[in-house]
């Protein structure tokens with residue numbers, strides 16, 4: 127099923143959209159099947175789990191961190207990930223920059239925006255994105271490339287459309303402000319139930335788990 131799911135989803139996508147397979151709690155053999163079917167980008171939520179898979183997955187893929195990053199794990203994150211999608215504070219940015227400097231690495235990062243302003247959700251408040259950008263831009267080892275958002279769980283994908291529009295507006299505004307200074311390119315939003323709406327509203331990275339791998343047993 128994984129193979130068919132990947133092929134069907136990829137066939138549906140415009141070519142400018144990157145499908146990140148959200149692989150938390152999925153086995154290495156499931157992930158390998160997805161890679162054989164055409165997945166080139168993996169999204170992991172947890173450092174430890176990513177490390178265990180990183181040494182076992184032999185195919186060259188791009189690794190995205192899509193879960194919250196604690197400062198004390200920044201060093202380990204720099205070793206695995208090709209992009210951190212969840213940068214959400216100046217403190218984390220500083221620690222990450224320092225670790226990337228030591229590792230001699232320039233890290234592409236997305237700012238995670240709490241677009242729905244949900245109190246329990248990760249991400250920075252929409253009106254704080256600009257301030258965080260000002261900090262990131264001073265850090266030579268981080269490369270800010272766009273925004274990521276989660277948004278609330280919804281029954282009807284249409285109900286999240288306004289939030290995606292809102293996030294795209296922030297994306298465009300920041301892009302304009304920093305034009306010529308940063309390579310502002312990626313808008314990561316949309317999951318299994320919402321990726322179609324997200325793409326319509328300008329997402330060019332979508333993070334999909336269930337629609338590729340089926341429901342997680344743990345849920």
Ligand SMILES: *Cc1c(COP(=O)(O)O)cnc(C)c1O
Nearest residue numbers: 148192317318333334335336337
């Ligand atoms: C699990 C997860 C996804 C994918 O969710 P599905 O509904 O299974 O597609 C996307 N983004 C993040 C941050 C996740 O943790």
